[in-house]
Amino acid sequence: MSESLAALGGSLAWPLAVALAWVVGEAGHRWTGLPRISLYGMVGFVLSGAQLGLLTEPSDGTLLLVASAAFGLILFEFGYRVNLRWLRTNPWIGATGLLEAATTFVAVGTVAWLAGMPTLSSLLLASLAMSTSPAALMRVVNEERSSGQVTERVLHLAALNCVLAVLAFKLIVGVWVFDTSGNVWRALSSSVLVLAVSAGLGVAFGVAVPALLRRFGRTGPDATVAIAIGVIVLVAVAHAFRFSPVVAALAFGLTARHRRVALNQAQRNFGALGDLLTVVLFVYVATTIDWQRAWAGLGLAFAIIAVRLLSKTLVVGTLAHVSGTTWRKGFLTGVALTPIAVFAVLMLEQTRFLGVDLIDQLAPLAAMTLVLELIGPVVAQRALVLAGESADDREVH
Template sequence: MLELTTSLQHDMAWPFTILLAWIIGEFANRWLRLPRISAYAIVGFLLAPSQLGLLPSSQSPTMLLMANIAFGLILFESGYRINLRWLRSNPWFAAASVTEAVLTFVCVYFLVLAFAQTETTALLLASLSMATSPATILRVINEQKSSGQVTERVLHLSVLNCVLAVLTFKVILGLVIFKTSGNVWSAGYNSLIVLLVSTALGVTLGVLIPAVLRKTKRLNQDGTLAFTIAVVFIVALTHSLKLSPVLAALTFGLVVRHRRIILNSSQRGFGALGDLLSVLLFVFIASTIEWKQVVAGIGLGLSIILIRQIAKTVGIGIFSRVSGISWRKGVLVGMASLPISTFVILVLEQTRYVGIDLVDQLAPLAAAAFTLEIIGPLFIQRALIWAQEVPENKEV
């Protein structure tokens, strides 16, 4: 009987947690007007193995793959919504992106050194702090049905930040591996080769799938299934080859857009499948955070949140007027750039999957991730409402 109970608890842990997270998310959104993903994160954190212990103590490679697929679908949609022509016509916006990323890197780097951490830790924390999570931003945007300058700019910035953060992190990781092991191949594979091959895979599928849709005369019909299968394939392949699902999925979406494939309404968010995987993603992210790590890194973690937010707001704000928006909207874009946890934790989990465990070394990120997993969606929601880009809050 005991064995049956244990087996049932193990088998039903994730399905029960996802169901509970969805129910609490719906009530939190209806009664408290909270973003659903904040509720998902709270449930995932509380039921994590290091807290209440309902979820399994060992992270399953299958769950990591499912989380990466969920993230990949969101990254594909984020990449699809990036307009490169707009970036070329408004170079000041691109300059704002690079400036705030570099400013964030420098400020976090010197902050971490001031806390008597090693230079390696400072470099890795600084590179990851450059990122803004497109997953959190896109889910809140879709949930709020927002549209406007702040919405589009924060979404574009989150994608650009992800690319810059992945590039910087992989290069630094390669240097760290070479410094500690002296293995040139291992260092190169975990940096430049990963970046190049992942991007090449995204470009290849971005050309291939639209060509298949044109050839089968399904270009003007619902292509949700085709793109869903393609995203699952490219994420599974990059996961198996220990490449970068982030770059591959983003590149895939970007190329599809510029192959002039128009996504209809059914493809935005990938329907019920996308909603289901989003619940799983945000529960999984929060479940990887251990309370002990949060406590151990709370001082530096909160300091990183503060200095990162100041750096991003200043970096974006100083280019507001020349890039075509008001100072106020520039500050709101900076405010909405707060989320980071989904991107950071999946990158670290993927890094651990390839055999490099940085989670304990970067404990301050656990504190930052826990805090931002809860309050990040709230900041985006308020920024979009204050910018009057949420339908029920727009002036008539």
């Protein structure tokens, strides 16, 4: 009887945690104005196996697949918002993104190395620090109904950050694999080949799914369902064959946009499905953070957070005028690039799923993820509000 109750409690734990996170998110957002995703993460962290022990992660990777599917939906919408023609028209945006990512990589890597971390661990930490979480940004942008120059710049710069971070991370993991195994093919298959095939899969879906929509004449609300199914299938394929769901979903969104596919009636956040999966995603990400590991790396984490914020803000702010905006908006854009948690955690979890466990070697990342899981979306939200680009602020003016 006790075993049956324990099994029943285990099967109910995640659904009840998701329900609790949603309630806390809605109530907290209404009372405090904080982003819902920060509150989802807080609930997940408190209930996780490393803290209260109520949520344990299944060993079969099911939750990782669900979280990756949720992330994939956000990445598709994120990629769909990126306009490559704008980057060609204003090359200073691309130059800003490249210089900002490179500066962050060098600065964070140097700080980690000077703090005594091994060289490869410092480089891995630096590559992840380059990134900005598209999940957090898209949710904050949609929640605030934000639009304007800062919003568009931060989305485009974050897209560049993600691509460069994945590229650097995979290449460094390839070096790490070669260094530990001496197997050139395994090193290549875990880095360059993964990126190429993942991008190819995303492009193929970006061509095939819109073609099916035109074929069936599904140009109305059904476009949301078709695209969502396409993203979920793409992520499942990438997950099963150990490719990169991040690159694949981004490539899918970019291709769909630039093949002039009109998805105006597709619901923001993919409607109720996207909202539900987002709660699961942010609860899951927070449950992967071990408080003891985070505490061990807390001092270095604060140093890295400060250096990362300073690098992004200074570079984007300094180049703001030549790229066609004011210095104030440039600095606010740099500040809005603060979120990182979801991207970094899923990259590490997918790497562990491939048999390469790097989490224990990157204790400062656990602490940085914990801090920025909670405050990163708040910082991005405040930056957009100060820029006057949230819907409430526009209505006031």
